Amino acid sequence: DADVTQTPRNRITKTGKRIMLECSQTKGHDRMYWYRQDPGLGLRLIYYSFDVKDINKGEISDGYSVSRQAQAKFSLSLESAIPNQTALYFCATTGTGDADTQYFGPGTRLTVL
Amino acid sequence: GQNIDQPTEMTATEGAIVQINCTYQTSGFNGLFWYQQHAGEAPTFLSYNVLDGLEEKGRFSSFLSRSKGYSYLLLKELQMKDSASYLCAVLDSNYQLIWGAGTKLIIKP
Numbered sequence: 684d685a686d687v688t689q690t691p692r693n694r695i696t697k698t699g700k701r702i703m704l705e706c707s708q709t710k711g712h713d714r715m716y717w718y719r720q721d722p723g724l725g726l727r728l729i730y731y732s733f734d735v736k737d738i739n740k741g742e743i744s745d746g747y748s749v750s751r752q753a754q755a756k757f758s759l760s761l762e763s764a765i766p767n768q769t770a771l772y773f774c775a776t777t778g779t780g781d782a783d784t785q786y787f788g789p790g791t792r793l794t795v796l
Numbered sequence: 797g798q799n800i801d802q803p804t805e806m807t808a809t810e811g812a813i814v815q816i817n818c819t820y821q822t823s824g825f826n827g828l829f830w831y832q833q834h835a836g837e838a839p840t841f842l843s844y845n846v847l848d849g850l851e852e853k854g855r856f857s858s859f860l861s862r863s864k865g866y867s868y869l870l871l872k873e874l875q876m877k878d879s880a881s882y883l884c885a886v887l888d889s890n891y892q893l894i895w896g897a898g899t900k901l902i903i904k905p
């Protein structure tokens with residue numbers, strides 16, 4: 684079984700809809716991250732969390748929100764999706780003892796029409 | 797500002813050697829990572845350098861010069877499955893990863 688899972692893997696939605704992307708991990712890591720990736724651009728950090736109840740904004744948090752319901756779960760919400768949020772979204776985790784190496788989920792391909 | 801530069805695309809021949817360069821300017825430095833990413837898939841960890849010098853791991857090696865803000869990833873005995881993007885990332889003073897845009901490596905037979 685994969686250590687970091689994301690659901691859904693693919694989603695097509697319409698402008699204005701609320702969307703939630705889920706991430707779960709079985710690695711026992713305390714730190715979790717949400718990134719988006721667009722063609723020709725590097726991974727850009729949306730939000731990150733160092734523990735339950737800890738939420739921090741990343742480089743491009745506008746239009747997104749997150750929830751860290753438990754150590755193993757970190758969800759990303761788009762309250763009102765817009766077309767320029769069409770991208771590949773990755774969740775990643777890391778923990779103490781891993782030298783800050785991040786382990787990625789398989790990604791969610793989101794299309795906003 | 798923080799900046800990581802790497803070539804957009806490189807082409808190499810199966811069985812050959814290729815070097816992918818990465819230069820960085822960041823607020824602080826706590827290590828440099830290389831990841832491999834096949835199209836449409838998640839990045840996977842390749843190497844980590846925090847001290848100057850060469851780290852060898854099988855067919856892949858990574859070099860770091862902190863004084864020059866420079867790293868390279870060396871891939872030997874190239875195989876078709878090495879066709880992928882290679883991402884350079886620096887851990888800054890806040891322990892946040894700053895990512896380069898990636899180098900797409902095309903391997904030709």
